Amino acid sequence: MAKRKPKIRMRTYGIYTQWESNSRTLPKISEVTTQVNAVVDVEFGFIVNVTGGKNQELYYCIDHPGILDDQGKQRPPFDGIVYIKKNDWDFYLGDTIWEPIHDKLGNWHMWLELDGKVVAEKTFQLLAGED
Numbered sequence: 001m002a003k004r005k006p007k008i009r010m011r012t013y014g015i016y017t018q019w020e021s022n023s024r025t026l027p028k029i030s031e032v033t034t035q036v037n038a039v040v041d042v043e044f045g046f047i048v049n050v051t052g053g054k055n056q057e058l059y060y061c062i063d064h065p066g067i068l069d070d071q072g073k074q075r076p077p078f079d080g081i082v083y084i085k086k087n088d089w090d091f092y093l094g095d096t097i098w099e100p101i102h103d104k105l106g107n108w109h110m111w112l113e114l115d116g117k118v119v120a121e122k123t124f125q126l127l128a129g130e131d
Contacts, residue, residue, distance in 0.1 A: 006053025008112070008119040011090065013046035019092060028094045035104070038101050038126040045094020045110060048120045053084040059113040060093050065106030065126070 014131055015036060016027035036044045050058070054055050061079040069075050082091065093112060104126055111121035 004052055004082050006056060006084070006114065007051045008053075008114065008118050009049050009060050009083045010122075011047045014044065016043045016092075016094060017047065017098075018043055023130065026090055027094070034122060035125050035127060038104050038128060039098050040097055040099060040101070043094060043096045044108075044124050044126075045092060046120065046122050047090055047092050048112065050084050050091065051090070052087055053114070054087045056084050057081050058084055058091065061094070061109075061111055061113075062095055063109040064095075064104070065108065066103055068103050085118065093120075101128075 012029040013034070014032040015030045015070065018041065019027035025045060029047075034043060036072060059079070059081050063075050064075070065078040067075045078095070084091075091112075093110050095108065105128060108124045108126060108127060109121070110124070111118050113119065
């Protein structure tokens with residue numbers, strides 16, 4: 001019997017309420033958009049729902065426009081692997097803005113892969129905002 005493929009559906013994307021990474025509660029959508037004013041603590045990204053994929057690996061990547069580390073060198077994209085925790089699972093992929101803002105401006109490309117195939121992606125344009 002062939003293994004069924006998980007179904008992945010993007011639920012929301014845009015600007016969200018603040019999110020605590022150790023919380024079980026996902027952030028709430030504030031505005032559906034791909035253009036984000038880059039101000040400190042703005043939270044942006046997307047939420048997907050995965051059905052039928054329990055225990056499978058989901059690769060995530062946030063390719064930022066060139067964030068610098070403490071030595072002034074460009075950081076690599078933020079990436080990693082999460083395991084799908086249950087058969088009806090919501091996952092938030094996102095980030096927030098911190099000082100200095102100038103190296104956060106530009107396109108942030110975020111995506112998820114399952115079995116080497118992109119299953120969800122969105123590009124956010126971070127624009128110089130006003131506090």
